[in-house]
Amino acid sequence: MFYAGKSGVKAITIPAEQLGSRQIEGLSEFGMDITTKNKNEVNEFLISQRKLLQTDLAYQTIGWxxxxxxxxxxxxxVIVPMIVGSSNVMLDSTQYQLVPQGVHYQLNDKNCPIHNxxxxxxxxxxxxxLGLSAALVPIINRFKPDIGMLIFALKGQSTSGKTTTAQLAASxxxxxxxDGSLFNSWMNTQNAVTIKLNNNFGIPLVYDELSVYRGTNITSLLYNISQGLExxxxxxxxxxxxxxxxxxxxxxxxxxxxIEKSSQNDGILARTLEFEVDH
Known part of the structure; x- marks a missing residue:
C-alpha cells in the first residue's frame, strides 16, 4: 500500500493476517479512513483487490x-517446464547469492575453457x-538412502592449487x-557451518583452509555435516x-x-574422500 508521508510517498506491506481482523484498524495511522463503522467494507475491498495482484512465488530451498x-x-x-499459477518465481534467501557471474559459454563452443x-x-x-556431483547426491539418495552427503577434502601445500580447484567446484x-557466495572460510563455528547448509539439496559448498576452523572437534563436525540434519x-x-x-x-x-585431524574411525572414513592436490 502507498501513502503520502512528510517526506513523500511511501510504501508499506500489509500482511495477509492483518486483513479480516481487528488489526486492520491500525492502518488508520497511515491516513486510511478506517472507522468502526466502515472497517468491514474497507476490509472486503482490500481482499478483493488482493485477488487481482500478480502472484510471486518465493522459495528458500536451493537445489532439488x-x-x-x-x-x-x-x-x-527455477529450472522447470512451467510453474502453474505464478508469473514470477524468486529466491528468498540471504544465505546464498546464486546469480551467475563472468563469461558464459555453451559446452559445444570451441572457446569454452572446458575444452581448452x-x-x-x-x-x-x-x-x-566435484562441483557438478552435488546435484547428483539427492538423486542417488532416492535409491541409496545411506548416501545423503558427500564430503571431499583437498589437501596440499599453499601453492598446490587446492583453493583454485575448490573455487572452480563452487563456481x-x-x-x-x-555476501552469500558458495566459497567460505573455515573460520566459523560448527553451528555456523551447518546453518549455511540448511535447505541445500544439490548446490556445492566450499570451506577453505581447515587450519583456521574455530571448533575443537573435527570428528563431531564431520558427523554433523554427513548426517544432513541440524x-x-x-x-x-x-x-x-x-x-x-x-x-x-x-x-x-x-x-x-x-582425516588425520579426526578420530579416523570407520564412520569418518566412509563419509569423507580426501584428495592430494599438487601441480
Missing part, C-alpha cells in the same frame, strides 16, 4: 525441491566434477566471492523445532589432512 507439486531445480532461477584450459589440467577437471553453481533445538515454549536438512557436497581445503 518441490514447487506447486512439481520437481524443480532451484538456483538463482581444463583439458590438460587434472586438478581443474577434479574441481569441475559451477554461483559466485565465489561476496541438531535438535527447542523453541521458546520448550518444544522441539522442525529440523532443517540438506543433501549436497561439501568441499574442504587445507594443508593438513582432515
Amino acid at each position: 525441491s518441490q514447487l506447486n507439486n512439481q520437481t524443480v531445480f532451484a538456483m538463482d532461477k 584450459d581444463l583439458s590438460n589440467n587434472v586438478n581443474l577437471k577434479l574441481g569441475l566434477v 559451477v553453481a554461483g559466485p565465489i566471492s561476496g 541438531k535438535a533445538r527447542a523453541n521458546k515454549n520448550g518444544e522441539i523445532r522442525p529440523q532443517k536438512r540438506w543433501q549436497t557436497v561439501v568441499i574442504s581445503t587445507g594443508e593438513q589432512s582432515i
Whole structure:
C-alpha cells in the first residue's frame, strides 16, 4: 500500500493476517479512513483487490525441491517446464547469492575453457566434477538412502592449487566471492557451518583452509555435516523445532589432512574422500 508521508510517498506491506481482523484498524495511522463503522467494507475491498495482484512465488530451498507439486531445480532461477499459477518465481534467501557471474559459454563452443584450459589440467577437471556431483547426491539418495552427503577434502601445500580447484567446484553453481557466495572460510563455528547448509539439496559448498576452523572437534563436525540434519533445538515454549536438512557436497581445503585431524574411525572414513592436490 502507498501513502503520502512528510517526506513523500511511501510504501508499506500489509500482511495477509492483518486483513479480516481487528488489526486492520491500525492502518488508520497511515491516513486510511478506517472507522468502526466502515472497517468491514474497507476490509472486503482490500481482499478483493488482493485477488487481482500478480502472484510471486518465493522459495528458500536451493537445489532439488518441490514447487506447486512439481520437481524443480532451484538456483538463482527455477529450472522447470512451467510453474502453474505464478508469473514470477524468486529466491528468498540471504544465505546464498546464486546469480551467475563472468563469461558464459555453451559446452559445444570451441572457446569454452572446458575444452581448452581444463583439458590438460587434472586438478581443474577434479574441481569441475566435484562441483557438478552435488546435484547428483539427492538423486542417488532416492535409491541409496545411506548416501545423503558427500564430503571431499583437498589437501596440499599453499601453492598446490587446492583453493583454485575448490573455487572452480563452487563456481559451477554461483559466485565465489561476496555476501552469500558458495566459497567460505573455515573460520566459523560448527553451528555456523551447518546453518549455511540448511535447505541445500544439490548446490556445492566450499570451506577453505581447515587450519583456521574455530571448533575443537573435527570428528563431531564431520558427523554433523554427513548426517544432513541440524541438531535438535527447542523453541521458546520448550518444544522441539522442525529440523532443517540438506543433501549436497561439501568441499574442504587445507594443508593438513582432515582425516588425520579426526578420530579416523570407520564412520569418518566412509563419509569423507580426501584428495592430494599438487601441480
